[in-house]
Amino acid sequence: MPAFSDLDNRSARRPWLVVVAAVAVAVLVVAPVLVVFGQAVSAGTAEAGRLLFRPRTAELLGNTLLLVVLTVPVTVLLGCGAAWLVERTTLPAAGLWRTLLLAPLAIPAFVSSYAWTSVLPSVHGLGGAVFVTSLAYYPFVFLPAAALLRALDQGHLDAARSLGLSGLGTMLRVVVPLQRPAVAGGALLVALHLLAEFGVLQMMQYPTFTTAILQQFAVGFSNAAGSLLAAVLVLLCLGFLAIEVPLRGRARIARLGPGAGLRPVAHRLGGWTVPALGAVAVLAGLSVLVPAVIVLRWLVRAADSGVIEAGPLLAATGSSIGLAVLAGLAATLAALPGAWLLHRYPSRLAVGLERVTYVASALPGVVIGLALVTLAVQWARPVYQTAALAVAAYTVLFLPRAMVAWRSGLAAAPTELVEASRSLGVSGSGTFTRVVLPLVLPSALTGFVLVFLATVTELTATLLLAPTGTETLATAFWSASDELDYVASAPYAAAMIALSAPLTLLLRRHILDQR
Secondary structure (H helix, E strand, C coil): CCCHHHHHHHHHHCCHHHHHHHHHHHHHHHHHHHHHHHHHHCCCHHHHHHHHCCHHHHHHHHHHHHHHHHHHHHHHHHHHHHHHHHHHECCCCHHHHHHHHHHHHHCCHHHHHHHHHHHCCCCCHHHHHHHHHHHHHCHHHHHHHHHHHHHCCHHHHHHHHHCCCCHHHHHHHHHHHHHHHHHHHHHHHHHHHHHHCCHHHHHCCCCCHHHHHHHHHCCCCCCHHHHHHHHHHHHHHHHHHHHHHHHHCCCCCCCCCCCCCCCCCCECCHHHHHHHHHHHHHHHHHHHHHHHHHHHHHHHHHHHHCCCCHHHHHHHHHHHHHHHHHHHHHHHHHHHHHHHHHHHCCCHHHHHHHHHHHHHHHCCHHHHHHHHHHHHHHHCHHHCCCHHHHHHHHHHHHHHHHHHHHHHHHHCCCHHHHHHHHHCCCCHHHHHHHHHHHHHHHHHHHHHHHHHHHHHHCCHHHHHHCCCCCCCHHHHHHHHHCCCCHHHHHHHHHHHHHHHHHHHHHHHHHHHHCC
16 A cells, blocks of 8 residues: 555545545534533543542443453454354355354344343353353454455465465465455454443443443433543544554455456365364354244243233334434445545545544444434434434444445455546546446445344434334333343344344345355
C-alpha cells in the first residue's frame, strides 16, 4: 500500500458527494459519543477523579479486559481451527458442518445464556461468561476465515512449494497473510461485542463496565457516573481499533482474472479423521444443539401449560422483522461511502472516517439510546418515540458489521477493473453498478443479514427507543426471563431462533457455497 503522503495527492479526484455522505454517517455515529463525553465532563474534575479512581472502577476495568483477553483468542482459535478443518481437509460431511458451525448466529447470546443457566446454575462468573460468549461469537471469525480459505487458489500454494517452502512455511508465508484481514476484522467485532454485552453478563452475574453503566443509568441519565464509565468504554474501543490496524496487515487479496482456477487440495486427515469429527461435533453440540434442545424443552412445557399467547407473539415478531429490515438497509447503505473511500481513495481522511464507525459500537445500547433521546428532545422532537429513532440507534450500534462486510467484499474487487471501466468512458455510478456491485453483492448481503440478526436480538436500546406500545421478541423475552419465568420466555426465544435460522443458511449459501 502506498504511503499516506502519496495517497493524499489523490484527493483532487475524490468523489466529494461520497465524501459528504461518509462525513454525514460519521457525524451520526459521533453525536451520541459527544453527548456521553459532555455528560461526563459535566461531573467536574473532582467528582470525575473520585468516581474513576476508586477500587470499584479498577475492578470493572480488570473484569472487562480479562473477559476480552480470554474470549477473543478462544474465538479466533475456534473459528480458524473449524474453518481449516471444514475447508482445507478431508473432513466428512463438510457441508453439514459448515451449516452447524454458522448456526450460533441464529441463537442470540443471551438466549444461550438463558439455556445454560436454566439447567446448570453453576455456569456463572468469568468462566461462564467466557464459555457462553466464545460459543456465541466464534462464527464472526469462522465465517470470513472459511470464505477466504474456500476461495484460495491452489496455484499459489503450489508456487510456494516449488520455491522450496515446506508445508508449514507455505502456511505462514502465503495462507496466514491472506487470512489476516478477515481474522483481524472478526476478532475486532468480537472484542467490540464483549465491551457492549449486557444480557449474557447480567445472567452470568459477572460485573463489567456495561452492567455497571446499566445500574448507574437506572437512577437517571443525569447520573454522571454512568457517562464516565461509558467514556472509559470509548477509550477501550479506540485502543482495540489501534491494535487491529497492524494486525490485519497489508496483503493484497484481490487479483485480476481467475488465475489458475485450481481448487485447494484437501489435506488428508487419515487417522485424525475421528478426532477432527469429534472436535467439530463437540463445538457444534455445545454452541447449537444444547441451547436449542433446552429452549425446545421449555417451549414444550409452555405449550402443555397453555401459556403461549399467539397474539402478543405474532405482534412482537412483526415488530422485530420490521425494525430489523429497516436497520439492515440503513446500516448497509450508511457503511458504503466510508468503505468505498477507503478502498478507492485511501487516505488519512478515509481511514479516519472508517475508524469512527466503530467507536459507538463499543457502548451499551442503553447509552446510545439515552444519548439519542437527549438529542431528539433537544433538536428533533418529532422523531422522539418513533421507529426512525430506533433505526438510527441500530445503525450506530451495528454499522461495524456492515462496514467489515463491505471492506471484505471491496478488498476482493480489483481496482484495475474499475480503472479499465472508467478508461472506456463509463461513469463512476455506471462502473459501480456494472463492475463493482456484482463482485461485492454477496458481501453487502452478508452485512445486511448480520445487522438484521443483531437488531432482532437487540435489547437495551429497544427498551428505550421502541415506539410506545411496541414490543419486540427480545424485550418480551427479557421481561419474562428477568423474572426467571423460563416457560413464558421460551416462545419468544424459539421465535428469535426460528427467525434467524433461515438467514444463517442464507449466509452460508452466499458466502461459502459460491466460493
